[in-house]
Amino acid sequence: MNFSENSKSIFNQKFFIMKKFSFAVLSVLIYTFSSLLFSCGSGQQQKSNIPGDTLSGSISMSGAFALYPVAVRWAEEFQKLHPNVRIDVSAGGAGKGMTDALTRMVDLGMFSKGISEEEKAKGAFGIAVTKDAVFPTFNAKNPYLKEILTKGLTKQKFYDIFVDSKLKTWGQVLGGSQKDPLHVFVRSDACGAAEMWAKYLNNQKQENLQGTGINGDPGIADAVRKDINGIGFNNLAFVYDISTKTKYEGLEIIPIDINENGIVDPEENFYGNSDSVIKAIKEGVYPSPPARNLYFISAGKPTNPLVIAFLNWVLSEGQKYVNEAGYVHLTDEALKAEIDKLK
Numbered sequence: 001m002n003f004s005e006n007s008k009s010i011f012n013q014k015f016f017i018m019k020k021f022s023f024a025v026l027s028v029l030i031y032t033f034s035s036l037l038f039s040c041g042s043g044q045q046q047k048s049n050i051p052g053d054t055l056s057g058s059i060s061m062s063g064a065f066a067l068y069p070v071a072v073r074w075a076e077e078f079q080k081l082h083p084n085v086r087i088d089v090s091a092g093g094a095g096k097g098m099t100d101a102l103t104r105m106v107d108l109g110m111f112s113k114g115i116s117e118e119e120k121a122k123g124a125f126g127i128a129v130t131k132d133a134v135f136p137t138f139n140a141k142n143p144y145l146k147e148i149l150t151k152g153l154t155k156q157k158f159y160d161i162f163v164d165s166k167l168k169t170w171g172q173v174l175g176g177s178q179k180d181p182l183h184v185f186v187r188s189d190a191c192g193a194a195e196m197w198a199k200y201l202n203n204q205k206q207e208n209l210q211g212t213g214i215n216g217d218p219g220i221a222d223a224v225r226k227d228i229n230g231i232g233f234n235n236l237a238f239v240y241d242i243s244t245k246t247k248y249e250g251l252e253i254i255p256i257d258i259n260e261n262g263i264v265d266p267e268e269n270f271y272g273n274s275d276s277v278i279k280a281i282k283e284g285v286y287p288s289p290p291a292r293n294l295y296f297i298s299a300g301k302p303t304n305p306l307v308i309a310f311l312n313w314v315l316s317e318g319q320k321y322v323n324e325a326g327y328v329h330l331t332d333e334a335l336k337a338e339i340d341k342l343k
Helices: 005-019 023-040 068-081 094-102 117-121 145-151 155-162 170-174 192-200 217-226 274-282 305-314 317-321 332-341
Strands: 057-063 085-091 108-111 124-139 183-187 212-214 230-235 251-253 291-299
Touching: 057 068, 057 094, 057 305, 068 085, 068 305, 068 317, 085 305, 094 108, 094 124, 094 192, 094 291, 124 192, 124 217, 124 274, 124 305, 124 332, 145 170, 145 251, 155 183, 155 192, 183 192, 183 217, 192 230, 192 291, 212 217, 217 230, 217 251, 291 305, 305 317
Parallel strands: 057 085, 057 108, 183 212, 183 230
Antiparallel strands: 108 291, 124 230, 124 251, 124 291
């Protein structure tokens, strides 16, 4: 194929940008591509081989990066049970999920923070489906790694970094003479992760967070990985690899010194793998916020039988994929309450 010089330039620019995608972004794309391959096949609708299976049609979802990985898994498994159903899932931040749901651009928005009274007044109907948390992250090659992991940081220190911008060097953070600057990364898109992290910091809002704005969970993780002095925050699924249950290469978590005694006590040191972190969230050891429920949002109570069937499945059989995907189960009582809301 012959390209004009301008076309070649555009092509080369796009290729260069593609090469700079982080591993986390590529993982998101692979998840989406795999889901579409399964649901679309060769472009022809698959016939159900399941006797009595009458479910067919499509469901669209968009929104929070926090919910995206498990939502993709749910979509894949539901489509296996019901081959005449197609589910499309796209990430873009909790703000997009809420907007898309309320404007009926999608059937379900993925949302990663509490639903406000204003959003409810606009018709937002939320179903809590699982739980996770936001974690303060930093570069695994930080020269003060051992000291940071030993001491941790108090809520006040995080406030002075992310809100007041009073602490500008690692020496100021750790109480030493180190001159290495702090490079603070925050989210530029409206998202639950930033809202929950800000709420933890003395009930602030996302717009109060100070730092270099980065779009998306994969983007902020990549920025921290590439900057030896970087500090940010990420949802659980973008810190831990769900297959190995260990932290992604290049990322570390700053332990929260919950009792503020200047050291990370054994009961505060649960960041070694995703299993121990999930246990800490479930038992309430890790603070809430930044731990929080994750939701599917619709414009009013769902009336589409396919959407209702999917939500009921997510809240029952679909729960077996929650821990496997690196998330936290809601209590049986909470799940029952959400199912009752759909009746």
